[in-house]
Amino acid sequence: MTDPIRTVSRAARWAGALAVSAALLASSAFAGEPRGTNDMGLVVERAVGSVLVVETTGKTVLGRVEGLGDLSHAAAVFSRDGRYGYVFGRDGGLSKVDLLTNTLVKRVMQAGNSIGGSISQDGSLIAVQNYAPGGVKIFDAVTLEQLADIPAEYGAGGARSKVVGLADAPGKRFVWTLYDAGEIWVADLTDPRNPQVRKFKDIGLQPYDGLITPDGRYYIAGLFGEDGLALLDMWNMDKGVQRILGGYGKGQEPLPVFKMPHLRGWGFADGKVFLPAIGRHEILVVDVRTWKEVGRIPVKGQPVFVMPRPDGRQVWVNFALPDYGFMQVIDVPSLSVIRTLEPGPGVLHFEFTPRGEQVWVSVRDHDRVVVYDTATQNEVASIKADKPSGILFTARANKIGL
Amino acid sequence: MRRLLVLAVVLCVAPPAWAGSAGDALSPARQVQLEYMLRQDCGSCHGMTFKGGLGSPLLPEDLAGKSADALAEVVLDGIPGTPMPPWRSLLTAPEALWMIGRLREGLNP
Numbered sequence: 001m002t003d004p005i006r007t008v009s010r011a012a013r014w015a016g017a018l019a020v021s022a023a024l025l026a027s028s029a030f031a032g033e034p035r036g037t038n039d040m041g042l043v044v045e046r047a048v049g050s051v052l053v054v055e056t057t058g059k060t061v062l063g064r065v066e067g068l069g070d071l072s073h074a075a076a077v078f079s080r081d082g083r084y085g086y087v088f089g090r091d092g093g094l095s096k097v098d099l100l101t102n103t104l105v106k107r108v109m110q111a112g113n114s115i116g117g118s119i120s121q122d123g124s125l126i127a128v129q130n131y132a133p134g135g136v137k138i139f140d141a142v143t144l145e146q147l148a149d150i151p152a153e154y155g156a157g158g159a160r161s162k163v164v165g166l167a168d169a170p171g172k173r174f175v176w177t178l179y180d181a182g183e184i185w186v187a188d189l190t191d192p193r194n195p196q197v198r199k200f201k202d203i204g205l206q207p208y209d210g211l212i213t214p215d216g217r218y219y220i221a222g223l224f225g226e227d228g229l230a231l232l233d234m235w236n237m238d239k240g241v242q243r244i245l246g247g248y249g250k251g252q253e254p255l256p257v258f259k260m261p262h263l264r265g266w267g268f269a270d271g272k273v274f275l276p277a278i279g280r281h282e283i284l285v286v287d288v289r290t291w292k293e294v295g296r297i298p299v300k301g302q303p304v305f306v307m308p309r310p311d312g313r314q315v316w317v318n319f320a321l322p323d324y325g326f327m328q329v330i331d332v333p334s335l336s337v338i339r340t341l342e343p344g345p346g347v348l349h350f351e352f353t354p355r356g357e358q359v360w361v362s363v364r365d366h367d368r369v370v371v372y373d374t375a376t377q378n379e380v381a382s383i384k385a386d387k388p389s390g391i392l393f394t395a396r397a398n399k400i401g402l
Numbered sequence: 403m404r405r406l407l408v409l410a411v412v413l414c415v416a417p418p419a420w421a422g423s424a425g426d427a428l429s430p431a432r433q434v435q436l437e438y439m440l441r442q443d444c445g446s447c448h449g450m451t452f453k454g455g456l457g458s459p460l461l462p463e464d465l466a467g468k469s470a471d472a473l474a475e476v477v478l479d480g481i482p483g484t485p486m487p488p489w490r491s492l493l494t495a496p497e498a499l500w501m502i503g504r505l506r507e508g509l510n511p
Contacts, residue, residue, distance in 0.1 A: 046450065047441070047442075047450065070449070070450055070451055072445050072446070072449055072450035072451070072455075073446070073449075073455060090449055090450070090451075090455065091451070091453075112453070113449070113453060113454060113455060115455070131454070131455060131456070132454065162456065164456075179456070206484075206485070208456075208485065224485055225483070256480065256487035256488050256489075256491065257485065257487050258443070258487050258489075258492070259443075259446055259447075260446075260447070260456065260485060321443055321492065322491075322492060346442065364442065365442075387442070
């Protein structure tokens with residue numbers, strides 16, 4: 001039991017010191033009660049190179065961490081305890097952020113031009129995918145010491161490809177795709193300083209992104225240069241890469257694609273997978289048992305992110321320019337659009353809370369993150385953020401492929 | 403071939419209201435919009451500092467020695483067989499030329 005009088009006098013004694021450090025403490029989660037991080041996350045402020053530390057229970061900003069460089073295509077992953085975020089900057093910066101203290105723990109410049117990263121199944125390794133110099137680098141998650149460099153060399157001349165679609169796979173493996181070469185590589189990092197890489201060639205033209213299914217079994221690369229997707233069954237790698245949905249757009253002329261769709265963040269819903277079509281204002285619905293198309297949903301524009309709510313009952317979609325002020329909500333049982341929302345120009349990304357009752361939406365040109373109740377699709381909160389792009393919640397730490 | 407047909411389709415589509423009309427001098431407000439678009443939307447592929455990404459770098463030294471008209475054509479018609487889309491449905495020729503000019507001057511502080 002704490003003696004209340006003693007507590008008051010102690011508080012008075014500390015008041016001076018507190019006032020001096022108030023500015024520091026005000027921004028620190030440590031100033032309050034100890035807390036868990038499972039309702040927390042990061043909002044990337046792309047133009048100013050900072051991230052907001054947010055929490056979804058009270059829907060507030062807990063702090064801001066600055067000095068993260070060029071975050072024009074920024075992504076983040078989280079340590080398995082949900083305390084640290086690893087932010088991958090476009091400028092090749094890899095930053096480790098402490099969500100409990102709102103501080104930048106460490107930052108290394110590891111390449112000239114970077115696009116994203118992943119964390120290994122056991123949380124010990126961070127992999128970063130780079131455009132220039134093209135390849136993947138592996139870092140120790142605690143110290144950010146570089147452990148391995150895997151250049152994306154292909155062909156006879158030793159040219160290096162841009163790397164896209166990096167994902168973690170069970171068994172301390174990472175999978176990625178070579179955009180220029182049309183190859184999928186699977187690396188086993190059981191011995192992190194001595195990666196064992198298996199290469200799958202001729203997977204298709206201009207693979208622009210990739211994803212791994214939430215069970216870690218299937219890796220899929222989307223193809224920009226042709227209709228269809230490349231599928232690798234990680235349980236049967238000797239079967240090689242298969243083409244799925246080949247020629248799904250035959251006979252139709254593609255529309256211009258003003259922003260590349262993203263595949264990461266997809267999910268199963270009702271035994272189906274929902275994918276953005278390329279050059280078509282449609283969502284493709286694919287049966288996950290047969291990998292055959294079972295439906296198409298016409299939508300407002302070129303889909304960018306097509307993400308099911310965690311319970312799979314709804315799928316939310318945002319769009320490329322010039323329709324990027326809108327979002328649409330698809331009802332999964334009826335495969336139809338049930339709501340069109342207009343959060344405002346520059347809807348770049350959105351993220352569901354772990355159980356899906358809220359969705360947080362970045363509205364870049366309004367400098368706001370808008371929070372919707374997914375059941376009513378009504379706005380329930382709005383948070384100020386400077387040109388927000390990626391919104392990433394710590395629940396990702398517990399998911400394969402995110 | 404496929405891309406040429408795309409272009410034909412795009413050309414038939416009326417530009418949106420905010421695209422401005424060709425031939426007019428660009429209003430200061432439109433210039434602000436275009437510069438914003440350069441950084442935010444072109445920057446999605448070319449990098450917000452124009453050092454490149456999936457798309458090529460667009461720094462002044464990368465554009466040096468290339469004709470403005472040819473570059474504007476790339477913006478308006480895209481590059482077939484690559485992810486660079488034709489922007490003609492969203493931008494006029496004078497707007498594309500103005501954007502090339504801004505890139506040549508260098509947009510970074």
